[in-house]
Amino acid sequence: MKKRKLVRALLPLMMIAFIVVLSGCSQAMVLDPKGPVGAEQKDLIMISTVLCTIILVPVLALTAWIVWRYRDKAGNKASYKPNWAHSTTLEVVWWAIPIIIIATLAVVTVRYTHALEPSKPLKSDKAPITIQVTSLDWKWLFTYPEQGIATVNYLQIPEDTPIKFELTSDAPMNSFWVPQLGGQIYTMSGMAMTLYLQADEIGHYFGTGANFSGEHFADMTFDVNATSQQDFEEFIAKTKKVPTKLTMESYEALAKPGKSGVQYFSAIPDGLFEKVVTKYTKGQSAHSGHGSGETTTEAKKASGSETSKDMDKMDHSQMKMTK
Amino acid sequence: MLDKIKQFASEFFVTGDPLILGAQVSIGLSMVAMIFVLTYFRKWGWLWKEWLTSVDHKRIGIMYIICSIMMLFRGGVDALLMRLQLAMPNSEFLQADHYNQIFTTHGVIMILFMAMPLMFGLFNIVVPLQIGARDVAYPFLNSLSFWMFFWGAMLFNVSFVIGGSPDAGWLSYPPLSELSHSPGVGQNFYIWGIQISGIGSLATGINFIVTILKMRAPGMKLMKMPMFTWSVFSSCIMIIFAFPILTVTLALLFLDRFLGAHFFTLDGGGNPMMYINLIWMWGHPEVYIVVVPAFGIFSEIVSTFSKKKLFGYKSMVFAMLIISLLSFFTWAHHFFTMGSGANVNAFFAISTMLIAIPTGAKVFNWLFTMYRGKIRFTTPMMWTVAFIPCFVIGGMTGVLLSVAPADFQFHNSYFLIAHFHQVLIGGVAFGYFAGLYYWWPKMFGFKLNEHLGKWAFWLWNIGFYVCFMPQYFLGLDGMTRRTYTYDFDMGWGPLNLVSTVGGFLMGVGFIFQVWQIAHSIKFREADVNGDPWEGRTLEWSIPSPAPIYNFAVLPQVSEADAWWEEKEKRAASGKSAAPIVYEPIHMPKNSAIPFIISTFWFFAGFGFVWGWMWLTIPALIGVGICMIARSFSYDTDYYIPADEVKRTEAALKGAKL
Numbered sequence: 011m012k013k014r015k016l017v018r019a020l021l022p023l024m025m026i027a028f029i030v031v032l033s034g035c036s037q038a039m040v041l042d043p044k045g046p047v048g049a050e051q052k053d054l055i056m057i058s059t060v061l062c063t064i065i066l067v068p069v070l071a072l073t074a075w076i077v078w079r080y081r082d083k084a085g086n087k088a089s090y091k092p093n094w095a096h097s098t099t100l101e102v103v104w105w106a107i108p109i110i111i112i113a114t115l116a117v118v119t120v121r122y123t124h125a126l127e128p129s130k131p132l133k134s135d136k137a138p139i140t141i142q143v144t145s146l147d148w149k150w151l152f153t154y155p156e157q158g159i160a161t162v163n164y165l166q167i168p169e170d171t172p173i174k175f176e177l178t179s180d181a182p183m184n185s186f187w188v189p190q191l192g193g194q195i196y197t198m199s200g201m202a203m204t205l206y207l208q209a210d211e212i213g214h215y216f217g218t219g220a221n222f223s224g225e226h227f228a229d230m231t232f233d234v235n236a237t238s239q240q241d242f243e244e245f246i247a248k249t250k251k252v253p254t255k256l257t258m259e260s261y262e263a264l265a266k267p268g269k270s271g272v273q274y275f276s277a278i279p280d281g282l283f284e285k286v287v288t289k290y291t292k293g294q295s296a297h298s299g300h301g302s303g304e305t306t307t308e309a310k311k312a313s314g315s316e317t318s319k320d321m322d323k324m325d326h327s328q329m330k331m332t333k
Numbered sequence: 334m335l336d337k338i339k340q341f342a343s344e345f346f347v348t349g350d351p352l353i354l355g356a357q358v359s360i361g362l363s364m365v366a367m368i369f370v371l372t373y374f375r376k377w378g379w380l381w382k383e384w385l386t387s388v389d390h391k392r393i394g395i396m397y398i399i400c401s402i403m404m405l406f407r408g409g410v411d412a413l414l415m416r417l418q419l420a421m422p423n424s425e426f427l428q429a430d431h432y433n434q435i436f437t438t439h440g441v442i443m444i445l446f447m448a449m450p451l452m453f454g455l456f457n458i459v460v461p462l463q464i465g466a467r468d469v470a471y472p473f474l475n476s477l478s479f480w481m482f483f484w485g486a487m488l489f490n491v492s493f494v495i496g497g498s499p500d501a502g503w504l505s506y507p508p509l510s511e512l513s514h515s516p517g518v519g520q521n522f523y524i525w526g527i528q529i530s531g532i533g534s535l536a537t538g539i540n541f542i543v544t545i546l547k548m549r550a551p552g553m554k555l556m557k558m559p560m561f562t563w564s565v566f567s568s569c570i571m572i573i574f575a576f577p578i579l580t581v582t583l584a585l586l587f588l589d590r591f592l593g594a595h596f597f598t599l600d601g602g603g604n605p606m607m608y609i610n611l612i613w614m615w616g617h618p619e620v621y622i623v624v625v626p627a628f629g630i631f632s633e634i635v636s637t638f639s640k641k642k643l644f645g646y647k648s649m650v651f652a653m654l655i656i657s658l659l660s661f662f663t664w665a666h667h668f669f670t671m672g673s674g675a676n677v678n679a680f681f682a683i684s685t686m687l688i689a690i691p692t693g694a695k696v697f698n699w700l701f702t703m704y705r706g707k708i709r710f711t712t713p714m715m716w717t718v719a720f721i722p723c724f725v726i727g728g729m730t731g732v733l734l735s736v737a738p739a740d741f742q743f744h745n746s747y748f749l750i751a752h753f754h755q756v757l758i759g760g761v762a763f764g765y766f767a768g769l770y771y772w773w774p775k776m777f778g779f780k781l782n783e784h785l786g787k788w789a790f791w792l793w794n795i796g797f798y799v800c801f802m803p804q805y806f807l808g809l810d811g812m813t814r815r816t817y818t819y820d821f822d823m824g825w826g827p828l829n830l831v832s833t834v835g836g837f838l839m840g841v842g843f844i845f846q847v848w849q850i851a852h853s854i855k856f857r858e859a860d861v862n863g864d865p866w867e868g869r870t871l872e873w874s875i876p877s878p879a880p881i882y883n884f885a886v887l888p889q890v891s892e893a894d895a896w897w898e899e900k901e902k903r904a905a906s907g908k909s910a911a912p913i914v915y916e917p918i919h920m921p922k923n924s925a926i927p928f929i930i931s932t933f934w935f936f937a938g939f940g941f942v943w944g945w946m947w948l949t950i951p952a953l954i955g956v957g958i959c960m961i962a963r964s965f966s967y968d969t970d971y972y973i974p975a976d977e978v979k980r981t982e983a984a985l986k987g988a989k990l
Contacts, residue, residue, distance in 0.1 A: 038809035040742045054739045062729040069696060073721050076700055080639070082707040091705040095642035100701065101694075105648070108693035112732075116683045119736050123679040126738035128672065182509040183605070185670060185745055189811040193741020196671045198606075199508070200599045203672045216823070220745040222502050222815040224509055225429045290599035 039189035039216065044236070045208045046132060047192030054122050061115050065107060128195050129204035131172065138172040138206070141165070142283040145177075145184035145197040145219060147267035148226035153256075153278050159249045160256045162264070162273035163232040168242035169212050175205040178287045180265050184227075185220035188234050194220050200290040202283075209236035229269045252276045347494050350431065352414075357494050386923040388472035389881060393479045394457030395776060398769070400483060401451035404442050405843070407490065411439035413840055416800075420833040422821040432817035433500035434519070438493065440503025445527060446486040448623045448757070451765045453482070453537050455626065456565050458776055459768075460541060462872035462879060463559045465550025465888045465895075470543035472921040473969070478533035478540065480931035485530025488938045492522035496942065499523035502815065504612050505586070507597040507605045512590045518942050524587045525938035529931075531580055538572030541565055550871070552890035556650070559870040559893070560636075560643055564629025567653040571622045571660060579615040582608060591941070606671070613664035621660040621688075624756065625653055627764025628695060631717045634771055635699050636894075637866055638714040639706025645698040646893060652691035652698075659688050669737045670744045678737040685735035692728055696721060711866070712786035716767035719794050723759030727752060730805065748808025751801045758797060766793075766846075774860035778877045782858070785849035792842030800835025803828035869897035876985040882918045882973055885982050915975040915982070922969050930959035 043049045080088050131138065144151040153160040167173050177186055179197040187194035188207065195205040209215065219230035237245065254260075256275035261282060264270070347353050371377050384392060414435055418427040427435065461469055469475050492498045499519035501510040510520050545566045549558065558566075586608065588594040595601025597608040636643040643649065665673060665681040673681075699721065708714065730752040734743050743749055774780045812825050819825050864873040871888055872879075874896045892898040903909060933955035940949030 038806055039811040040809040048742075051739055051742050054736060055733065055742065058733050058736045058739060062732055065693065066725060066729050069700075069725050070722055072700055073718075073725075076703050077708060077718055080703055080706050080708050082640075082709045089705055090640075090707055092641050094705055095644050095646065095702075097701075100697075101645055101648055104697035105690070105694050108690040112686045112690055115686060115732070115736065119682045119686070119738070120679045122736070122738045123682065124675045126741070127675040128741070182514055183506070187745075187811075187813070189742065189809075193738070194670050194744060195741070196668070198671070201672075216811050218811060218813055220813045222433075222509070222745075224501075224514060225433065228429065228816045228818050 043190055043192070044211045044213060044215065045191040046210065047126065047207050048190055049210075050122070050126055051193055054118070054126075057118055058115055061111055061118075065111055126193075128193070128206065130206065131174070132206045132208055134170075134172045134208070136171045138174040139168070140174045140176060141167070143175050143177040143186055143197060144283065144286055145179040145181055145186070145223065145230070146265050147181040147224060148219075148230050149264070149268075149270040150186075150217075150219070150230060150232050151261075151264065153283060154246070155278070155283065157246045157250075158277055159246060160275040160278045161249070162270050163230075164235070164272040164274075165217060165232055166235045166237060166242060166245045167209060168239045169209050169236045171239070172206055172208045175207065176283065177203045177205060178283065180286050180289070181267075182223040183221055184223045184230065186217070187220040188215050188217040190215045191234070196221060200287065202287045209234070212236055212238060224267075226269050233272075249274050250276045256282070258282075345495060347497055352431075353494065360494065381925075382923070385928050386476075386925045388468075388476045388921050388923055388927075390457045390461050390469050390472065390475060391776065391879060393475055394454045394459075396479060397450040397454030397457060397482070398776075400486065401447050401449075401454060404447040404450070404486065408439050408442040408447050409840060409843060411435045411442070413836055415439065416833040416836040418817060419819075419829045421830070422819055422823070422826045424818060427817065429817050430500060433815070434493070434498035436815055437499050437502055437505075437523075438489075441489065441499075441523065441527070443757075444503065444619065444623070445530065446482075446489065448761050448765070449530075449534060450482055450486075451769075452568070452623055452626050453478070453534075455630070455765065455768050455772065456537065456541055459772055459872060460544060460562055460565055461548070462775070462875070462883060463562050463870050464545065464548060464553060465871050465884055465890065466544065466548040467883050467887075467918065468921060469540050470548055471540050473924055473927065473963075474536050474540055476924065477927035477930065478536040480927045481533030481536070481934065482530040484931045484935035485526050485528070485533065485938075488529060488935055488942075489522055489526025491939075492519055492526070496522065504616060506612075507586065507589070507608050508599075510586065511598055513598070520590065521587075521942040524583050524590075525941055528580065528583050528587075529934050529938050531576055531583075534572060535576040535580070538569040538576065542569045542573065545569075550884075550888045550890050550895075553895070556647070557890060557893045557895075560632035560646070560649060561626070561629035561870075563650050564626045564632070564653055567657045568622050568625045571618045571625070571657050574661065575615045575618040575622065578611055579619075582611040582615065587941075591944070609668060609671075610664065613667045614661070617664045617667065618657075618660040620753075620757070621656055624760045624764070625656060627720075627761050627768075628653060630764050630768040630771070631699060631720060632702075633870065634713045634717045634767055635702045637771075637868055638709045638711060638717075639703045640709075640867070641702055641706035642894060643698070644701040644704075645694075648694060649698055652695050655691045656688060659684060659691075663688065666735055666737070666740070669740045682735050682737040682740075686732055689728060689732050696725060711770075712781070712783055712790060713767045713771035713866075715787065715790050716763045716770065719790070720759055720763045720767070723755060723763065723794075723797070727755030727759050731756060743808060745813055746808035747804040747812045747814060750814050751804035751808060754801050754804075758801075771866065772872070774865045775863075775872055775877050775879065779853060779857045779859050780865055781853045782849050782856070785845055785852055789842045789845035789849060792838050792845060796835045796838025796840075796842055798835070799838060800832050803832045803835075807832075864896075869894035871895050874899065880981050880985060882920060882978065885915060885918075885978050886913050913982075915978045917972040917975050918978055919970060919972055922971055924963075924966075924969070926959050926963050926966075930956055933959065 040048070040055070041052060043052050080086075140155055142153040142155060144153070150163050150165075151160060152162070152165050175186065175195075177195060177197045178201060179199045181199075183196055183198045185194045185196045186205065191207040191209055192205075195203050197203065213236055215234040215236065217232040217234045219227060223230070252274045254273070254275050255277040256264075256279065258279050260275075261279065346357075371380060384396065387393065414427065415432065418424050418432055457469070457475065461467065496518040499505065499510075499515070499522060501515055501520060501523075505520065505523055508514055510523075545558070545562055585594070585596040589596050589598060589603070595603040597603050597605050599605070632643050632649060662684040663681065665677060666685045669678050669681070699717075710718075730748070734740050734749065734752055770781055770786060807825055807828050810823075810825065812819065812823070860877040863876040865877070866873070871890070874888065875884060888895065933952045937949045937952035937956065940946065940952060
């Protein structure tokens with residue numbers, strides 16, 4: 011008898027222990043955002059958690075109470091009504107409670123869905139920096155079209171500046187995720203997606219591929235180094251001096267399946283990203299319908315175009331290729 | 334010549350891994366042991382006549398359940414291997430490709446070859462008995478469904494010792510699953526294993542819809558059906574709409590791989606997004622297909638063990654039908670992060686959240702069924718009570734995931750893994766365990782040992798929370814699903830270790846369940862009157878195990894809890910059942926065709942996997958011949974004479990005393 015009670019007491023105790031452990035580790039990346047997108051997402055997570063808790067806690071308490079109160083034990087004097095099986099009032103109440111909660115949550119969700127649409131530019135005094143992201147088997151290629159450099163598995167960005175990530179894939183689809191800066195977006199061949207993120211603080215952030223893409227998917231992690239504007243410029247200048255340049259040939263070699271460490275390139279070929287996006291859809295009408303925002307239209311245009319001349323017409327006015 | 338054979342063997346058999354070698358040896362040994370035992374005890378004829386060719390829904394149900402428990406073992410071992418690999422940072426227990434195969438097969442097996450057959454097993458055993466029928470609407474098709482499932486599952490399972498397992502995830506997104514990225518035979522095994530068993534699933538869906546609509550006992554109006562039967566009906570509606578999508582999707586993927594079509598490859602004008610849309614149009618209803626029958630089980634159990642009518646019968650039915658409908662409007666939440674745009678995301682976010690409303694109402698109805706009842710804590714009831722907090726928490730994290738912009742942070746992370754294991758283990762596994770414990774006496778005529786069952790229950794439950802609660806946190810800390818290794822400095826080590834310990838606790842719980850079954854067989858605690866739990870529905874009105882014809886006389890139904898009403902009436906009038914006039918009973922004959930035709934399908938599938946047309950074509954011809962043979966067989970039924978029914982009933986009643 012005693013033993014049974016002990017076991018019964020164990021379960022809630024353990025749950026409490028877990029909650030303590032979890033609250034002790036409040037440094038979980040998603041709950042410790044370092045940028046405006048991540049911060050809003052954290053707020054949203056908190057709001058929706060609270061809304062759910064409003065229903066969760068009473069239900070758990072009610073369950074515990076009912077199970078205890080109406081157990082079939084000798085001497086239990088709780089009332090017993092075997093045929094009581096309907097009450098319109100009660101049913102209305104418990105259909106209404108979840109309806110109200112879900113309706114509230116729905117309103118919140120719709121608002122945030124529009125506010126946090128990944129292709130929507132961030133409000134900032136500073137002009138955004140464009141970084142193009144290509145997921146390869148099994149590494150990340152980051153090209154900085156405005157600066158004319160490229161890196162592999164390493165991303166350096168200036169703090170307090172919106173970054174416009176343009177993303178595609180030259181391999182099975184993946185997903186680009188820097189939890190502390192904000193939520194992820196898929197990288198897919200033949201499409202260019204847009205994701206705006208920003209780091210508010212200097213620091214190193216963990217970045218990872220989130221969608222399974224084959225054998226060495228687990229090795230597709232990268233360091234996001236947010237630095238001061240000055241350090242960022244120094245990094246650009248330094249990278250421009252490294253002897254290796256990314257050419258079409260070296261890109262082809264890089265794109266072959268295999269793991270890679272961090273690499274730096276002092277130059278990138280003209281229109282590399284657009285070539286990758288249109289690589290699979292050459293001569294085809296653009297497949298689209300997914301993706302929204304300006305980049306999709308760009309991709310549509312890009313996939314319809316075949317010459318690099320058309321490329322120049324694209325809305326990449328900020329793009330200045332280094333020759 | 335010898336070199337050629339060696340070359341072939343090295344591609345054909347999976348070699349080089351001690352784990353797999355061990356598995357191969359044990360598979361070989363257990364097959365030898367089985368053949369030996371069957372031959373030694375001269376049981377081949379018995380096996381063939383009584384089981385393999387049986388069209389009796391109760392036997393088919395038992396065969397489904399045996400297979401699914403074996404698959405639970407296989408899928409569980411996969412899970413433990415993964416947990417072992419992840420217990421420590423930088424672990425080298427499994428290589429990347431091996432790990433990828435294991436999580437792929439774990440997912441496929443647990444959903445399609447464990448949950449589905451366990452569900453079909455319970456459908457088969459319970460539904461005809463609950464509605465007062467003597468069999469399902471199409472007994473031959475029922476047997477065919479089982480054998481198609483069986484051979485499909487076998488085809489999928491041989492992949493890990495022959496040719497290599499699929500490794501592109503349980504839903505095999507292209508282009509990863511296309512020939513360009515998965516040139517081996519693993520994906521072919523995936524396609525044909527699922528395809529062949531999927532035909533069986535679809536047929537079962539049709540079979541049970543017809544059974545429920547056409548074969549209910551006189552007086553059992555739709556709104557007087559037991560709740561489990563209602564849940565089966567809702568689930569089958571989803572099956573007949575969802576499974577054709579799966580069949581077509583996999584057929585297109587096969588055409589891509591086999592004939593160089595370009596349905597899902599960009600370079601020929603196809604689109605991988607098409608596949609992802611299609612597979613989730615099946616995949617999301619699929620999780621409701623498996624969970625809704627569990628809701629039915631809980632309803633039966635809550636009512637029985639609270640000695641009370643189910644609260645809010647009508648709204649329970651309504652809620653289930655609404656869930657079946659809504660389940661088809663949720664698929665896009667699986668790719669909120671693919672840039673569908675704010676309006677599309679908002680639509681699917683809300684349509685997903687809506688499911689929480691009927692589900693929430695059901696939870697309240699279960700709670701108020703217990704309210705003012707007398708709750709007996711038997712093992713089925715314990716699983717049901719444990720389900721409520723587990724599923725409510727899992728449902729809540731599901732609602733969190735459905736909030737599209739928040740999902741950008743949860744998607745593909747361990748948070749998601751924790752969520753769906755919470756609803757699938759807490760809902761489906763707990764539910765089917767509860768159902769197994771509950772109907773076990775009806776299936777086999779003896780009860781399972783409650784003491785060992787309670788040990789299993791606590792190990793499973795504690796193990797569950799220890800295993801999956803840390804995973805929510807790991808997800809929020811950036812750990813992604815399908816990661817086979819992580820660096821020490823990520824700090825994920827301790828929680829992963831805890832999670833692994835939890836996984837093994839559940840494994841020990843499973844061992845206790847096997848022990849419980851073995852123990853209960855040895856020390857039979859016979860179910861003497863066919864109604865061990867003081868049940869409420871018709872299946873408890875007949876002896877355990879039920880005779881081949883189920884009901885000697887078809888019952889006349891006037892209330893929802895038909896058997897409970899009958900018992901009340903008898904108690905009030907002080908009389909037992911009215912004297913019975915027996916009549917001859919019309920029954921279907923056993924048939925070997927379902928077994929043979931499905932075996933042919935297995936070989937056809939195996940031929941497709943390897944591109945061996947010399948095997949596929951004759952096998953498909955075999956399939957055709959079987960179909961023709963069946964269409965010309967007119968001698969498919971027989972009558973059990975009234976005398977024999979009388980004798981059987983007398984014997985069964987004699988046993989009762």
